[in-house]
Amino acid sequence: MGITIHYSGQLRDARMLGALIDSTREYSSRNNWGFALIPHAIDNLQGFVVHPHPECEPLEFRFGKRNRFASFVKTQFAGPEIHIQVVRLLRAIKPILGRLGVHDEGEYWETENEETLRWHINKVNELIESYKTENPGIQIRVKTPDGRIIDILE
Numbered sequence: 001m002g003i004t005i006h007y008s009g010q011l012r013d014a015r016m017l018g019a020l021i022d023s024t025r026e027y028s029s030r031n032n033w034g035f036a037l038i039p040h041a042i043d044n045l046q047g048f049v050v051h052p053h054p055e056c057e058p059l060e061f062r063f064g065k066r067n068r069f070a071s072f073v074k075t076q077f078a079g080p081e082i083h084i085q086v087v088r089l090l091r092a093i094k095p096i097l098g099r100l101g102v103h104d105e106g107e108y109w110e111t112e113n114e115e116t117l118r119w120h121i122n123k124v125n126e127l128i129e130s131y132k133t134e135n136p137g138i139q140i141r142v143k144t145p146d147g148r149i150i151d152i153l154e
Contacts, residue, residue: 002074002077002128002151003074003076003083003105003106003120003121003124004072004073004075004076004105005072005073005075005083005086005090005106005109006070006103006104006105007070007072007073007090007101007102007103008068008070008071008100009068009069009070009098009099009100009101010066010067010097010099011067011096011097012097012098012099013067013098014067016097017046017063017067020093020096020097021048023092023093024050024061024089024093025048027088027089027092027093028050028089031052033050033051033053034050034051035048035049035050035051036049038060046062046063047060047062047069048060049061052073052086053079053082055077055078055082055149056075056077056078056082056086057072057073057074057075057147057148058073058146058147059071059073059089067098073086075106076121076125076149077141077149079121080106080114080117080118080121083106083108083117083121084108084114087102087108087109090109105120106120106121107120131152132152135154137154138152140152
C-alpha cells in the first residue's frame, strides 16, 4: 500500500561493480545514510545495501546471473525528501549501469513533480489512518527484521 519505488537493472560489465559501489557509497556518505557490502552468499549473489532513513526500507542491490538485480524500496513513512533523494541516487548511478528500469508509485521518477509525490504520500497516509481508526486493534508501520515495513498488520 505504501509508496514504493521498484527498480531493476543490469550492469553492462561486471567490472563496473566497483564504480557502482564507490558512487553509491559516496552518495550515501554525503546524505548520512548507512551503507554495507553484501558478501558472497551460498547462492553466489553479491552486492550492497543502503539504509536511507529509519522509516524507509533498505535499497538492496543483489547481483545475480548476468549481473542483474531487482528490488523495491518503500519510502512512504520517511517522507517526500527521502523519496526524492532515493530517486536522485538512482539517477546518479544510471550511467554506470547498462540498464535501469524504475516504477515509482509516487510518480516522482517520471515527473519530478514534488506536489504529485506529496499528494500520493498524503493520500496513502490518510487511507492507512482511516483504516486504523475503523480497526483500532491493527498495527501500522511494523518493521520486520530485514528492514521491510508492513503498512497494516491485522
